[in-house]
Amino acid sequence: MSAESGAASGARVAVVGAGWAGLAAAWRATTLGHAVTLYEMAPMAGGRARRLPTEASPLPGLALDNGQHILIGAYTATLGLLAELGVDERRAFNRRPLALVDARGHGLELPPGSAVPAFVRGVLAARGYSLRERLALLAAAGGWFMRGFRCDPRLTVAELTATLPTALRAGLIDPLCVAALNTPARLASAAVFLRVLRDALFAGPGAADLMLPRVDLGALLPDAASRALAARGAMLRSGQRVQAIERHASGWRVDGEDFDAVILAASSVESARLARPHAPDWSTTVEALRHEPIITVLVRAPQARLAQPMLALEDGPGQPAQFLFDLGRLRDPALEPAAQGVLAAVISGASDWVERGLDATALVVQSQLQSQLELAEPPTLLRTLCEKRATFLCTPGLARAPMLVAPGLWAAGDHVDGPYPATIEGAVRSGLAAAQAISR
Template identity: 50%
Template sequence: MPKRSVIVVGGGWAGLAAAVQCCELGLAVTLLETAPQLGGRARSLADGGLDNGQHILIGAYQETLRLMQRVGVSEAQAFLRQPLVLHYSDGPRLQLPAGWSPSLALLAGLLWAQHWPWRTRISLLRTALSWRLRGFQCPSDWTVQQLCQGMDSLAWSEFVAPLCVAALNTPADRASAQVFLRVLRDALLTVRGGSDLLLPKVSLADLLPNPATRWLQVQGAQLHTRTRVLALSRHAADKAWVAETSQGPFEADGLILACSSSEAAALLHTLCPQWGEECAALSFEPIVTVYLERPGAQLPAPMLALHEGPDAPAQFLFDLGQIGHKPGLFSAVVSGASGWMEDGLNHCAQAVVLQLHRQLGWPLDVRVVQSICEKRATFACTPQLQRPSGQPGPKGLAVAGDYIQGPYPATLEGAVRSGLSAARHLHAELST
């Protein structure tokens, strides 16, 4: 019997995860990607050797780490792994010991957080205990700000608020408390090393797209870049899927849409109109990354937390020289950046330079190497958000992406999990 065949539309991390899983399940894979390179939003730029924004992983992202290992990526060579440290310019606020059980590590980290007064540490301990006693559940319509009412102000401003916007890319006054609690549960209290920070020592391309490409080619998968899918249809007789593309038609027994939500909705507007309406209801938040060069400079830690405010857009600054990249190269990250983009990317970058001058004493003439805005970086992770299903309806069709229903916000882990799930669902359907 010939192999059942699958078309994967989209070569981002969800599409790559789906393609790898389909190959492992014995399906013949054809992957179609509009862009000239794979990787989606988490990709390396073609010029300058920079990435399309600063990305990090945490130890709780186990499906992503397993996928990387499957395609030949060594974690030790690809990442600098360190225990969670919230380090500000005047010292660490929270530092979890390595190798401890999750609960004990969090308890010890809070008790040893000497830069915080006892009232702050006790407030965080009391809050964390109350969340655990409630099973990390809360009313579905709560924001993170509502969840933390009454919390000590330092605990809020130097722990909860920066972690929330980093994890959900949504400001805490609008972010879903339930999703935030799920991330905290998995990262801080479920998996040993789940809160560890994994800082990439290699480019985004070498984290997954390039190794996955080589692995897929060895498995016989057909990979087509610069190939835009224009329309989808099904043969009435054999119910095979046909993707009409800029390079001609492709046909397969099954189809996985792993493109953006807007592209997926447009391709399925006739077949699945209600599903498309759910996609259209999603709103998105940008992320800005400002790459800066200051030869000879070095931060007290590879990742430094910054104080965000009305004139201070960035939440974190990364010393890329400390994690295997060019010495003197830094990246400042502005999550939930919609307000800052109203006056343009250059205005945001200059505000970052001024912020570093005020908070770190950097010169105002520090060189901005490049500023990057991913306008639709993530969906806005708001309370009671109805995210589209990964199974829109027609047999032989699945959808993957970080916006699909799932426990996590729009993260690489969410994208990978959805890709794996879509492949398994499709394999099960094609096997019946």
């Protein structure tokens, strides 16, 4: 279905931005009978969760992403969208019960089963914590459960958990907070943190499962969505930055082309720029968001033997990385033999380390890995990646802009108002909701 032929049965819809929110919006709009034109300023789709160009990889035959991403079983909108697009979950993900354990096997590992009993059994069996510490965590979680995972919206995660033992806060709460919200516990919204815990740990069997990609991010959503959209006649204009949108009759004009509706699914910066002439207050709210970077340090350590494909790392002064991924255990060795021995160390909430410089940060991470993995020598640095505007800081009382920008002009993206922090699931849900709103 072309943009012209689709006008008779549905609306002519422009989607600006082919990240995960834009791809979700474009796909849903086509399934609802609309004629879609998708604009993307980068050469390829994916936004902040994308495959890097082939020439960017330090190892031939190894596809790299702009950073290490994971999903969890509670990402129902994302997993549902992937299924619609024909992505085989078993081939795309290494799915396993939640495990936040370090190289010594210390930490929390949830067994399969119903949410509450699994959490209780997992906490009681957690290694590296005293009985008093484990009971304190169960008591705190029980209190959150009884209160419906609600709290004073002014609280930070650090304030919410201040009475917990130091070892629990440092070894479990803080890493979990920065992984989920990309915001340090001292700044992070306790209300949003509790919402994430409720939907992940207590929503039902499998909700807390780790979904570790076996393939690069492009092979998850962007490739499948691009093929499906093309098959439905949608137009994808990559490498084209939209210069302006204008009101036109009862609709909108995007760089001179007429549409009935527009979905701004670009970055917060680009969306605010395009919306400002029509909704200055909306743009001001978006521009007020503060962003936090994520650094991924890729190393080669053939001598390393990780107990699991994802490990928690002990972070602290001089130990910046919180999580470590073994690409050799995640990727198919027959398709990507170059992944063997490649590890990805992730630093969330990385603003302080960006200021120190990526080269200096990489050296510190190499030393951290040598120490915690008990390696004879530091691993070999392959590349350091930094997504400087990875997510917004998820702070208490944060104001986020609504989905409706102006009549016929909608916004989608993890920066748009919604129940979740800046995550893939938040982006996908907002994209689907924006497309549904057009039909309503």
